Amino acid sequence: FDHSKVIVIYVLGGPGAGKGTQCARLVEDFDFCHLSAGDLLRAEQNREGSEFGNLIRTCIREGTIVPMEVTIRLLENAMTAALEERKARKNWENGAGRFLIDGFPRKMDQAIAFDEQVCLSSVTIYYSTTEEVMEKRLLERGKTSGREDDNIESIKKRFRTYHNDTMPVIEYYAQQGKIDSSKSIDEVHKVSSAVVNDVFEGKY
Ligand code: UP5
C-alpha cells in the first residue's frame, strides 16, 4: 500500500487497556476502518476449513503470539477488501484509506515486517494503565464475553507476553501517542481524538 494514500495508525496497549472500545469511538468520528488483529484471528479460527484454527486457538488461550505470517496476511486481505469496498461506494472521493490497526504489532519482528511489506504507520497510539485496572476490566468482561482468554490463568499469561514482547514495540514506536486509559471512556476518547486530528494535520 502506498503510504501517501493510506493512513495507518497502530493502536497498542495491554490486554483490556481499552483499544477496541476507543477504536469504535474513533470510527464514529473519523471514517476509519477498524481492524482488530485479535478479532481477525478469532474469525479465522472459526472459519470452516481454516488450516490455522487449532494453532490460533492454542495461542490465544496461552496468551502467546500467533506466527506473524498468519496475522499479516489476514490484515493485508482485510485492508484490500476495505479499500475495494470504499472505492465501490458512490460518494468515494478518492481520499486516503484510513486504518486503525488494533492490537498489532505485538512483537518487534512483526512491526518491521509490516512496515516493509505492507505499509508504514503514521503514529502509534498507546493506551497505558495499570495491570490492576486491566485485570478488573477483563474479569468483568469475561462474565459475558465468551472469550476463551478472559479467565485469570490466560490473563496472567497475556500480561507476561505483553511485558516481554510488546513493550519493546511500544518503546520504539509510541513516542508521541501515549494516552492514560485509566480514566473514563469519554475522557480517553477526547484525548484520542486530539491525537488523530494532529495526524490529519500532518503533525506526525
Ligand atoms: N473498558 C474499556 N475502556 C474502559 C474505560 N476507560 N473505563 C472503564 N471500562 C473500560 O476493553 C476491555 C473491557 O474494559 C471492556 O469490557 C470495556 O467495556 C472496558 P476493550 O476495549 O475490549 O480492551 P482491549 O484493549 O481491546 O482488550 P483486548 O482484551 O481485546 O486486548 P488483547 O490485546 O488482550 O486482545 P486481542 O484481541 O488484541 O488479542 C487476543 C490474542 O490474540 C492475543 O493474546 C494473542 O494470542 C493473539 N494475537 C496475536 O497472536 N497477534 C496479534 O497481532 C494480535 C493478537
Ligand code: MG
Ligand atoms: Mg480488543
